[in-house]
Amino acid sequence: MSALVPSAVFPVEGHPDWMAVTSDGVWVTSSSADHVVFLNANTNKPDRVVTVHRPCSGLAVGFGSLWIPSCGDHTLVRVNGRGGAPQATINAGPADPEGGIATGAGSVWLVTSAASELDRIDPHTNQISARIALPAGSFNPVFASGSVWVASNAGNALVRVDPKTNRVAGSTSIGPMPRFLTVGAGSVWVLNQGDGTISRVDAKTAKLLATIPAGIPGFGGEIAFGAGSVWATVSGFLITRIDPTTNRVIQQFVGKGGDSIRCAHDSLWLTFLSDAKVWRLPIPSR
Template sequence: MKKLVLALLSASVCACTMATAEEPVQAGNMLVEKPLPVPGFADFLAVDGDTVWVTNVGRVEQWGVDGKLASTDMPRPCGTMSVANYSLWVANCTGGNLYRIDVGTAEISNIIETGIANPKGETNVVAGAGSIWVPSASEGQIARVDPATNAVIATVSVDPDTFYLAYGFDALWAVSSEQRSLQKIDPATNSVVATVSLGQQPGFLAAGAGGVWVQEQGDGTVARVNPDNVEVTGRVKVGESLVYGDIDTGGGSVWLRTTEDQVFAVIDPATMEVTARLGTPAGSGAIRYTDAGVWTSAHDDQTISWWSH
């Protein structure tokens, strides 16, 4: 059943107008949640056109707004995935390698021996600068994979326990939760060029909407980092905790999947305020923004949801 969810402003009732179909999704508009039952453990998401890929137990699945479209078996998909070069790139935590799956056929095209830095599963695979980047060793390494050859062409030395990545502003960004650090990596030199200290238990991050945004999970805050001078320029208090959830940017907003208080919250990067809180708490999961709507997952409820006008 569709559930109408009003975007609740943090201090007052929204008086915003509805966007047209051609406009990107805005934070203050009413959204309709369309939940889709996904048996198993639906977790991390990757947008592929008007569909989404989701990790599950022993497989990755492709879903559209009307149901499942494809499924590919693999030992243990884990962490955020990336869609690039007509492929889905997925970390495999059981084998410590990187799976390449053809998004047209849903068939495995390559398995690349990269190593996986965090076999517990909280990790990122990202695309940028013509490469695929994978946290590959807990001692502090990121593997750079060339999709033309399916080979590791460089290894970047980073802080120990660097598991979280994002690409944006012509740089790779890497977070070590244990070291409480955000590192800026220059893809031209495959080296760390700047580092900034963060709050308690930093985790997933996104680069866009004018900054690099990092969950400070232990503090219940989101930190904004200037991508040029790599300094923290502000923080937004969202709740008591942000363990674990997810984060994305798009449509001029920051989209934050939470585990407490709501399904997700929306941050205005200009005012540094939470402008909307949508849904009732559904445990941990992921979030991905598109101009047409927003995808979320809730593995405890065994669902993914499509939020749209």
């Protein structure tokens, strides 16, 4: 951990958690402070705040907007992606505080019930255009290679949804208690909380390509892709780095561990919920 020195530390009121990347910075939620804050990557200063009642369950950027699930009002809030001005409030609340949200195939995707119902939201009408039944305990959608992928935490599987039919098109058995997902190098990468492995699934064929023993089990944390690597953060391990050309862990930094991680603007971004801070770190040299 001593080798990692932040290039910037942002104090964020409350409990900073989820992040979403834009062309000029990073948005971050703070549920206990009832707002979302924009961290400017050019100035290394926060410069916009959007009020939302208990923002949770991820953030998504798309269609010129920032999409913010609200656990407080059980709605989905849409604001302008540049200035943060309110645009719409949609009656589609998150099923879980860590349930995730995604954009793709001309839509916004959000799991909205404990029974694992995936809502498809049309950004042109701000209405739900489809509801798709998923296996119980499914969360954290991502979009890759024309499909929506969702982790079935209870079923130890990665579920594929076809946006053309609005139906589940198949599933791939992966590690125990899969939760957080990211996309990169033609694959969907899944952090398995049960045993701390990372599953790699081909985004075109849905074939399991690798199960990587990362040694990072436990709740919380997150996973991201960028700068040619997969990055994970969990309690006790600040950063774990995986090389997608070898499917091996190539770096691991012991430390408190973050609550969310992103790779953007030539940096790693980590939120620390209990410390009310966000770190911006130079990408570690190999």
